[in-house]
Amino acid sequence: MNTAELPLHGLRVLELASVLAGPQVGQFLAELGAEVLKIEAPAGDVTRTWRTAAEAPGTSVSAYFACANWGKSSRVLDLTTAPGRAALHELATQADIVLASYKPGDAEKLGADYATLSALNPRLLYGHITGYGPTAPRAGYDAVLQAEAGFMHLNAAAPGQPPQKMPVALMDLLTAHQLKEGLLTALYQRERTGRGALIEVSLWDSALASLANQAASFLVTGQEPQPLGSGHPSIVPYGTVYEAADGVRLLLAVGADRQFQQLCAVLGKPEWSADARFATNLARVAHRAALEELLGTRIAEVDGQALLAELERRAVPAGEVRTVGEALSQAAAQPMLLPPTAEFPHAGLRTVAFRSSAWPTVVALTAPPLLGNPAAK
Numbered sequence: 247m248n249t250a251e252l253p254l255h256g257l258r259v260l261e262l263a264s265v266l267a268g269p270q271v272g273q274f275l276a277e278l279g280a281e282v283l284k285i286e287a288p289a290g291d292v293t294r295t296w297r298t299a300a301e302a303p304g305t306s307v308s309a310y311f312a313c314a315n316w317g318k319s320s321r322v323l324d325l326t327t328a329p330g331r332a333a334l335h336e337l338a339t340q341a342d343i344v345l346a347s348y349k350p351g352d353a354e355k356l357g358a359d360y361a362t363l364s365a366l367n368p369r370l371l372y373g374h375i376t377g378y379g380p381t382a383p384r385a386g387y388d389a390v391l392q393a394e395a396g397f398m399h400l401n402a403a404a405p406g407q408p409p410q411k412m413p414v415a416l417m418d419l420l421t422a423h424q425l426k427e428g429l430l431t432a433l434y435q436r437e438r439t440g441r442g443a444l445i446e447v448s449l450w451d452s453a454l455a456s457l458a459n460q461a462a463s464f465l466v467t468g469q470e471p472q473p474l475g476s477g478h479p480s481i482v483p484y485g486t487v488y489e490a491a492d493g494v495r496l497l498l499a500v501g502a503d504r505q506f507q508q509l510c511a512v513l514g515k516p517e518w519s520a521d522a523r524f525a526t527n528l529a530r531v532a533h534r535a536a537l538e539e540l541l542g543t544r545i546a547e548v549d550g551q552a553l554l555a556e557l558e559r560r561a562v563p564a565g566e567v568r569t570v571g572e573a574l575s576q577a578a579a580q581p582m583l584l585p586p587t588a589e590f591p592h593a594g595l596r597t598v599a600f601r602s603s604a605w606p607t608v609v610a611l612t613a614p615p616l617l618g619n620p621a622a623k
Contacts, residue, residue: 252606260344262344268375274598284615293308313594320618325356341370379446394453400473432445482530496554505561508560513544582595
């Protein structure tokens with residue numbers, strides 16, 4: 247395809263960030279047409295070494311590295327040396343965006359901070375990720391933030407059960423989204439003013455901003471939200487997993503009384519929707535345990551696939567619990583996959599999940615680069 251048709255064609259990005267949050271932003275920009283150069287220390291991005299037991303031990307393009315580094319080239323610069331810093335400064339004069347993820351104070355030591363680089367290029371947009379903000383010296387780690395910001399507490403199976411970490415680095419991904427929004431806002435402002443900007447985002451602030459209704463519940467009531475497994479604190483039945491007679495695991499997302507009435511009809515239990523304990527969502531929340539027990543017993547008696555089909559026909563939200571492989575194998579998932587390349591014979595996952603009538607979707611990207619590869623194909 248003609249990459250000139252993509253909205254960020256011609257935008258030059260220097261990626262000084264490593265691990266996940268910053269690189270996710272880099273791949274996002276690459277998918278929209280930007281030219282992204284990943285600047286790596288001699289040892290490379292640490293995620294190159296984060297291999298699962300199933301991966302080849304010698305590869306420098308691990309599955310983890312591949313999740314956030316399509317469409318880039320790589321250059322090794324040792325920023326602890328004068329030549330390395332000089333090379334970075336030369337690149338910065340022609341860049342539009344710098345992505346950085348240094349602990350506070352470290353970028354200044356390497357001559358890679360906003361003040362230094364913006365003095366060379368006043369139009370530069372500098373996106374800086376920290377763990378806890380620009381004045382806190384602590385490094386940020388996703389699992390630690392999941393614990394500190396309340397997510398692990400809420401993700402336990404039930405009150406009194408062990409807190410559980412989520413299986414993806416969600417705080418990193420939420421931070422990446424915040425930085426994308428900040429950079430795109432700054433790009434819009436630069437079009438009007440011609441001036442660059444420093445955009446700062448922390449894992450801590452991003453995590454707190456994403457507590458959403460759970461945070462509002464505490465702020466409004468003063469009561470600590472309690473873990474409910476996959477259940478919902480203010481909607482029932484919503485999120486709890488049931489197992490049907492054929493072994494299908496499914497969940498319901500019933501947010502309206504009309505939907506609950508339809509569910510009861512499908513299950514052959516219309517009397518439940520007339521029961522004062524369950525007639526309204528408020529009542530169902532108050533009598534959660536009784537309703538969950540009834541639903542679990544009844545669903546275990548019916549065919550899960552047939553139940554899901556009938557619920558879909560009646561517009562009652564429900565879905566089957568799938569594995570990652572099953573989800574990625576769905577026909578509807580194929581547009582989200584990047585095609586394999588000769589250098590990296592595995593599909594990739596897009597970071598851009600929106601489509602526009604004003605520009606095409608990138609058909610393919612260059613493979614995640616080998617360390618120091620200036621022109622990955």
